[in-house]
Amino acid sequence: MAQQASAGRRYLRAFVSGFFVAVPVTVTVLDRFAYVARVEGASMQPFLNPEGGSECDVVLLNRWSVRNYQVQRGDIVSVMSPRNPQQKIIKRVIGLEGDFIRTLGYKNRYVRIPDGHFWIEGDHHGHSLDSNSFGPVSVGLLHGRASHIIWPPSRWQQIKPSLPPNRGPLDTEEEEG
Amino acid sequence: MFRRVLGKTLGFVGYTVQYGCIAHCAFEYIGEFVVCSGPSMEPTIVNHDIVFSERMSRHLCKIEKGDIVIAKSPFDPNMNICKRVIGLEGDKVCTSAPSDVFKSHTYVPKGHVWLEGDNLRNSTDSRSYGPIPYALIRGRVCLKVKGGGVLYVCC
Numbered sequence: 001m002a003q004q005a006s007a008g009r010r011y012l013r014a015f016v017s018g019f020f021v022a023v024p025v026t027v028t029v030l031d032r033f034a035y036v037a038r039v040e041g042a043s044m045q046p047f048l049n050p051e052g053g054s055e056c057d058v059v060l061l062n063r064w065s066v067r068n069y070q071v072q073r074g075d076i077v078s079v080m081s082p083r084n085p086q087q088k089i090i091k092r093v094i095g096l097e098g099d100f101i102r103t104l105g106y107k108n109r110y111v112r113i114p115d116g117h118f119w120i121e122g123d124h125h126g127h128s129l130d131s132n133s134f135g136p137v138s139v140g141l142l143h144g145r146a147s148h149i150i151w152p153p154s155r156w157q158q159i160k161p162s163l164p165p166n167r168g169p170l171d172t173e174e175e176e177g
Numbered sequence: 178m179f180r181r182v183l184g185k186t187l188g189f190v191g192y193t194v195q196y197g198c199i200a201h202c203a204f205e206y207i208g209e210f211v212v213c214s215g216p217s218m219e220p221t222i223v224n225h226d227i228v229f230s231e232r233m234s235r236h237l238c239k240i241e242k243g244d245i246v247i248a249k250s251p252f253d254p255n256m257n258i259c260k261r262v263i264g265l266e267g268d269k270v271c272t273s274a275p276s277d278v279f280k281s282h283t284y285v286p287k288g289h290v291w292l293e294g295d296n297l298r299n300s301t302d303s304r305s306y307g308p309i310p311y312a313l314i315r316g317r318v319c320l321k322v323k324g325g326g327v328l329y330v331c332c
Contacts, residue, residue: 024198031205069254080312083288085238116252140254140313 035061035144037078039090043122043129044076048090048149058151059090059159061144069139071096071118073168074161076146079120082134088143091120091130092164097139099169105132110170116140123164208232208316211247213259217294217302221245222259222321230316240290240311242268245318248292251309259318260302264291266311272304290314 039048039057048057061078071077071093081087095101097115104125113119117136122128131137149155208231213222222228222245230247234240242262250256264270264285273281285291289308294300303309 020199021195024202025195027205028198028201031201080310081288082310082312083286085288085310085312114252116250116254138249138251138254138310138313140249140251141310142254 031063032067033062033064035063035078036150037061037088037090042127043124044090044092045124045127047123048076055152057149057155059146060148060150062147063144065147066142066145069142071139071142071145072161074163076159076161077120078143078146079137080141080143081129082137082141083129089120089129090146091122091128093118093161094121094131094163094167095119095169102170103132106135111136121167206232206236208319210322211257211259211316211318215259217296217300218245218259218261219296219299221261221295222318227322228259228318229320229322230318232316234317235314238311240314240317241265246290246292246314247316247318248309248314251306251313257315258292258302260292260294260300262290263293263303264308266290270303288312 037059039059042049042052045052048059059076066077073093073096075093076090077093078088078090081089095113096118097113099113099119101111101113101119103109103111104121111119113136116139118139119131119136121130121132125132146159148158208229211228211230213226213228214224216224234244235246240246240262242265244262245259246262247257247259250258266285266287266289268285268291269282270285270291271280272283273279285308288311290311291303291308293302293304
């Protein structure tokens with residue numbers, strides 16, 4: 001009887017000590033290194049979620065690479081939504097601070113992105129709540145960079161930064177079409 | 178002999194990783210000490226004061242009007258600003274100076290807050306750059322620590 005009680009206490013102690021190791025390590029890894037997120041919605045079609053509601057893509061978000069807030073144009077990033085602080089949105093970076101952008105449906109036709117901000121857009125224009133609705137987004141809201149699509153297995157791939165055609169900063173010598 | 182050294186090194190690394198992760202969780206979810214600089218929150222918080230900002234209110238979305246918060250600067254994410262929350266989303270805030278004849282108001286948009294420093298004459302805040310997104314807030318200041326003891330609680 002006493003042996004069973006001490007065995008029970010040993011298991012409890014092992015469980016508690018394991019718990020206090022596993023939880024902080026998991027939380028730190030999710031906060032600092034990598035995060036896994038399911039993409040919902042159609043705002044990044046056809047690149048993410050091409051079939052729509054049937055099966056949602058799951059992406060790996062690299063949080064270590066954005067610890068100094070360094071992103072490139074064309075990266076797909078996850079950002080804390082300026083409209084809803086508990087929601088994260090996945091969009092593509094179109095312009096960085098100092099760029100001139102031709103907007104699609106924003107209140108100004110041309111925008112110079114202020115310091116410390118960037119311009120994000122979904123690939124599916126018209127079905128996307130992005131900078132064309134709420135303007136340049138502060139870089140402090142950056143959450144992570146989507147580096148790989150990890151589910152479904154048929155869509156395993158590394159995500160490379162690429163700007164959509166005709167969406168990018170206006171160079172001074174480029175003709176405005 | 179080599180295996181013993183390897184075992185001890187791995188044990189040491191394991192302990193470092195475990196305590197580093199516990200420290201990260203404490204700073205990220207419980208609170209952290211912050212050194213404030215600048216005159217924008219006088220007389221509540223003066224230059225070189227050390228304050229304790231707790232993180233739970235921000236994660237639970239319980240920041241209220243009148244709280245002093247630490248937030249990431251909207252123009253430089255590596256800098257932090259310490260200001261008071263004057264308006265939450267949907268509130269009407271006055272944007273004109275006290276000396277103006279015609280008062281102007283604006284409504285704080287959804288998901289944003291309006292921040293102002295206590296030292297209105299010497300503070301760049303939402304009156305110059307507009308409301309900032311709630312998600313830029315890092316924590317709520319609840320204690321001021323000075324000279325080794327707790328001076329007052331402004332919860």
